Amino acid sequence: MTEYDKSFQNLLEFEKIYTEFRQQDLSESDTRSKILDKILIDVLGWTEFDIEREGWVRSGFFDYEMKTASFQFVIEAKKSFVDFKLPSKGNEVNIKTIYTGNKDVIDQVRMYLFERGLGFSVITNGTQFIIGQFANTQGKDWKDQKCLIFKSIEDIKKNFDKFYDLLSRESVCKYGKIKITKTSNIGKTIVKDFPLKRKKNELVRNQISQQLIPIINQVFEEIYNIDSLEGRKILSKCYVQNKDVKKYNSELGFIFSDEPPTFDGRIVPVQNTQNTQNQIKEQIFSEVGILPDPIILIGTTGAGKTTFIKYFTEVLLNTKSKLNRPLVYIDFRLYTSQTIRDTKFIYKSIIEQLENNYPELNLSKYNILKTIYKSEIDKKKEGTWSYFVDDENKLNDVISKLIEENQNDSINHLKRISDYLLHKCRKRICVLFDNADQLDEVDQKEVFLLGNAINRNLKSIVIISLREGYFYKWKNKPPFNAYQSIVYHITAPPYKDVIEKRINYVMTQFNFQELSLRAENKLITFQNGSLEHLFKNLYDTLFNSKNSDVMEFLEETSYPNTRQGLENFKSFLLSGHSKITEYMAFEYGFGDGIPIWEFFKSVALDSDYYYETSKSKVINLFYPSISNKNHFTKVRLLNYLLSKLKNSSKKKDYFLISEITNEFIKAGYSIDIIEEELQALFEYKLISTSEYSEDVEEEIKIDSNSMISITSVGVYYIKSLVGRFHYIDLVLQDTPIYDEHFYDELTRKFPDSDEQGNRNLKDRKTTSEKFLEYLKSQELNDKKFIENFEDKDIMLDVSALIAHNISKDFERIDKVLKRENNLA
Numbered sequence: 127m128t129e130y131d132k133s134f135q136n137l138l139e140f141e142k143i144y145t146e147f148r149q150q151d152l153s154e155s156d157t158r159s160k161i162l163d164k165i166l167i168d169v170l171g172w173t174e175f176d177i178e179r180e181g182w183v184r185s186g187f188f189d190y191e192m193k194t195a196s197f198q199f200v201i202e203a204k205k206s207f208v209d210f211k212l213p214s215k216g217n218e219v220n221i222k223t224i225y226t227g228n229k230d231v232i233d234q235v236r237m238y239l240f241e242r243g244l245g246f247s248v249i250t251n252g253t254q255f256i257i258g259q260f261a262n263t264q265g266k267d268w269k270d271q272k273c274l275i276f277k278s279i280e281d282i283k284k285n286f287d288k289f290y291d292l293l294s295r296e297s298v299c300k301y302g303k304i305k306i307t308k309t310s311n312i313g314k315t316i317v318k319d320f321p322l323k324r325k326k327n328e329l330v331r332n333q334i335s336q337q338l339i340p341i342i343n344q345v346f347e348e349i350y351n352i353d354s355l356e357g358r359k360i361l362s363k364c365y366v367q368n369k370d371v372k373k374y375n376s377e378l379g380f381i382f383s384d385e386p387p388t389f390d391g392r393i394v395p396v397q398n399t400q401n402t403q404n405q406i407k408e409q410i411f412s413e414v415g416i417l418p419d420p421i422i423l424i425g426t427t428g429a430g431k432t433t434f435i436k437y438f439t440e441v442l443l444n445t446k447s448k449l450n451r452p453l454v455y456i457d458f459r460l461y462t463s464q465t466i467r468d469t470k471f472i473y474k475s476i477i478e479q480l481e482n483n484y485p486e487l488n489l490s491k492y493n494i495l496k497t498i499y500k501s502e503i504d505k506k507k508e509g510t511w512s513y514f515v516d517d518e519n520k521l522n523d524v525i526s527k528l529i530e531e532n533q534n535d536s537i538n539h540l541k542r543i544s545d546y547l548l549h550k551c552r553k554r555i556c557v558l559f560d561n562a563d564q565l566d567e568v569d570q571k572e573v574f575l576l577g578n579a580i581n582r583n584l585k586s587i588v589i590i591s592l593r594e595g596y597f598y599k600w601k602n603k604p605p606f607n608a609y610q611s612i613v614y615h616i617t618a619p620p621y622k623d624v625i626e627k628r629i630n631y632v633m634t635q636f637n638f639q640e641l642s643l644r645a646e647n648k649l650i651t652f653q654n655g656s657l658e659h660l661f662k663n664l665y666d667t668l669f670n671s672k673n674s675d676v677m678e679f680l681e682e683t684s685y686p687n688t689r690q691g692l693e694n695f696k697s698f699l700l701s702g703h704s705k706i707t708e709y710m711a712f713e714y715g716f717g718d719g720i721p722i723w724e725f726f727k728s729v730a731l732d733s734d735y736y737y738e739t740s741k742s743k744v745i746n747l748f749y750p751s752i753s754n755k756n757h758f759t760k761v762r763l764l765n766y767l768l769s770k771l772k773n774s775s776k777k778k779d780y781f782l783i784s785e786i787t788n789e790f791i792k793a794g795y796s797i798d799i800i801e802e803e804l805q806a807l808f809e810y811k812l813i814s815t816s817e818y819s820e821d822v823e824e825e826i827k828i829d830s831n832s833m834i835s836i837t838s839v840g841v842y843y844i845k846s847l848v849g850r851f852h853y854i855d856l857v858l859q860d861t862p863i864y865d866e867h868f869y870d871e872l873t874r875k876f877p878d879s880d881e882q883g884n885r886n887l888k889d890r891k892t893t894s895e896k897f898l899e900y901l902k903s904q905e906l907n908d909k910k911f912i913e914n915f916e917d918k919d920i921m922l923d924v925s926a927l928i929a930h931n932i933s934k935d936f937e938r939i940d941k942v943l944k945r946e947n948n949l950a
Contacts, residue, residue, distance in 0.1 A: 133170065144161070166201075212254065217274055219275060220270055220273070221269045255289075302795065314863050322878055324879055331702050332707075348689055365437045406589075410587055414552050414554055417585050419612050420612070423613075425616035427687055428690050434616045453556045453558060455479070457560050458561045459564050463565075503525055559589065618688055620681075621684060625695060632658075668680075683743075684839075702733060726853070731883070739857075739860045747848055749862065756908070757901060759800070761924050766786070766920050767786075780834055783830050786804075805827065805828055813835065815828060848924075852935075854894045858872070865903065898929060
């Protein structure tokens with residue numbers, strides 16, 4: 127029996143003796159000892175150690191003060207059987223709805239709360255309960271707060287789950303407070319609540335986007351279309367071989383390198399790409415008499431599994447090798463749930479590829495088909511065909527019909543083809559299933575079963591690519607634990623090497639012609655090679671600048687998802703905020719390259735004039751979760767996890783959420799808020815779980831038992847981004863402001879955008895300074911919790927951190943403004 131079940135049973139027992147109490151005229155003292163004590167201790171699970179009785183404050187004696195390690199509330203007990211004035215229906219009302227009818231007792235309990243510095247109270251006569259926050263510290267009228275009411279023992283019985291979740295010791299300890307309801311984030315934001323000129327407009331793409339799109343489509347996307355010679359050339363020139371990868375420019379690179387997981391003994395511990403390729407080759411080209419187990423290729427989202435497969439099959443394997451191991455490539459992005467389950471359809475697709483891609487095998491030739499079905503033909507010749515075996519025309523006619531009938535059964539026909547190739551030609555079919563992880567879970571399992579069936583029934587080599595998150599999830603479940611597999615991890619290549627090869631390819635392989643554009647009713651002509659100069663300036667920005675901020679931003683916000691990193695680079699090339707025509711000019715580029723603030727703005731805003739948290743690729747760490755109004759929670763959680771990771775003796779370590787929440791309760795947070803904020807960080811990929819769950823498509827809810835750690839993206843935000851002007855300048859536009867005075871000041875100073883997306887630099891700096899003042903004023907509310915901690919890992923002074931990091935940016939801006947004034 128659970129604690130909840132025991133509590134409900136105790137309530138029923140209490141109800142039996144309650145009728146005896148109704149015969150008596152109980153005083154407030156009797157109400158406490160005979161009724162309320164039983165409910166608090168027997169039903170709600172509180173102990174005598176949790177209860178302080180009849181404590182004194184200047185306004186009088188309060189009846190109970192309930193205490194946990196992190197939360198306190200007052201209970202005021204009134205005379206039993208004198209009913210409060212409560213609505214007849216419902217359990218949730220605003221305090222102002224019941225205030226007039228219960229004014230005396232509410233005013234009394236508010237005085238207790240003020241003197242004790244508390245917010246929550248329970249008012250009861252033993253059978254009716256009013257539960258609420260009667261002293262508000264969040265700037266909202268306390269009468270507008272919701273309170274929960276229970277009108278009788280019968281009402282408590284009917285809504286016992288709600289009553290228990292509010293007042294039981296178990297629940298109050300779990301949530302770190304009386305959890306009445308979730309409150310929405312009510313602060314105003316500049317972008318949502320202030321009348322900006324271009325709030326609903328989109329900035330058009332830059333003027334040469336039409337010339338850039340063909341280059342982007344060919345070179346800066348996932349390389350999988352190798353139908354053309356150009357596609358094969360790009361694949362050959364741009365593919366990056368890993369050499370025991372160490373992540374670029376990362377403070378904790380030894381932790382965040384994309385290494386083979388160790389959670390399953392089947393995973394081959396190889397990281398070097400060439401070694402992986404060689405081992406897979408050995409499996410594929412093993413003796414024909416030995417059938418290899420299915421090969422599973424795992425890797426994170428966007429790590430380049432498809433590119434690895436294409437390079438392996440189209441570049442490394444020559445024509446002779448593939449003729450010896452005829453390779454069939456099935457891309458499940460092109461299949462539906464229905465066709466996946468249609469085995470005949472899949473087998474027919476394999477047959478068609480064998481016939482079309484390997485004409486040298488002559489699998490559609492009559493003489494070869496006769497060889498494939500020789501045993502059936504010989505039986506017929508000795509049987510029903512024996513009387514016309516000398517009639518060559520008739521014999522060929524019936525042989526043709528027999529072959530056609532068998533060809534119509536694609537499952538049987540492919541089996542006969544495989545037997546023929548294996549036993550007559552010493553060749554083994556190799557079937558490669560790619561992008562199965564783009565399907566839903568049910569379809570992925572179907573693909574896995576199909577692959578194993580092909581491996582066993584056709585005696586064929588089968589290679590299946592999956593995300594490592596799905597493999598982790600299913601490794602000990604059917605059907606994945608029913609088959610033996612060889613598992614290789616495809617390591618994400620260093621983003622720096624990927625982008626370098628691709629920009630070099632554009633500069634060396636494209637012939638850029640003269641280009642004419644119309645801007646502001648003027649015809650501007652760019653000479654031959656201007657577009658090439660754009661990519662040269664990009665190359666210089668990324669690779670010739672010392673400690674390139676742009677390269678750090680691109681890599682740290684995406685690795686190991688190379689695909690996402692390329693998407694961010696494409697966003698910059700096409701964004702209307704990017705000053706592409708300036709970057710094309712031959713006189714441009716003699717300084718430090720393209721500034722990080724311009725690059726960052728283009729990626730963060732894309733085609734929008736203003737920053738919005740819900741739309742941008744850039745995450746706003748100062749936007750609290752729905753039940754929270756503290757701007758610093760996300761930053762402190764990331765800082766705490768980073769500190770834990772640095773101090774851990776393990777190379778990779780994960781930490782229990784319940785232990786984290788127990789620490790953060792001391793900082794005034796409730797458990798549900800911390801779990802809510804951690805959920806947001808998880809969805810933003812700033813933290814990860816020990817179960818690789820961030821790598822699967824379906825919505826994952828982390829809970830108190832989840833093990834989490836900070837990701838490289840989280841480290842970048844906390845260490846390199848949160849205190850930079852280009853970050854603060856954008857996120858302040860959509861951070862809820864809970865102080866009307868500061869909101870008015872910010873909107874008064876905030877510079878609106880012109881048609882080209884430009885905003886006055888001086889006013890942007892002034893607005894950022896005012897925003898930092900606001901954050902500092904908000905953080906003062908947290909100072910009282912500092913004494914609960916020996917170190918500053920949790921109670922990090924976020925405002926001071928930002929002020930220290932942003933000072934250099936402000937100095938640079940002051941120099942720019944001074945130069946502009948001198949020129950004027």
